Amino acid sequence: NSAFDRSQISYIDIPAGVTSIGWGAFSNCTNLQTVILRKSTRYAINAEDFQNVPATFYVPDELLDEYQIAAVWNTFADRIKPISELPQ
Secondary structure: OOOOOOOOOOEEEEOOOOOOOOOOOOOOOOOOOEEEEOOOOOOOOOOOOOOOOOOEEEEOHHHHHHHHHOOOHHHHHHHEEEHHHOOO
16 A cells, blocks of 8 residues: 655656555645556456546556446546557
């Protein structure tokens, strides 16, 4: 919980082996611009997990629609993109 709260990170690549995101893990990370979620199933999150985070979220292409409509994630729908669009 609150692992990165208020940190100055700008980029995070969460590997497929990470099974959950703790409560408030990235809240108030106002410099966080890129979050890559590689797990092959959608993470369940709370509203506080990415509170005040301006990031674009990159998810597995096959999960794009699922992320964009899921509860809580849907508040970021316009900032959720497929990993295939990740800038090189």
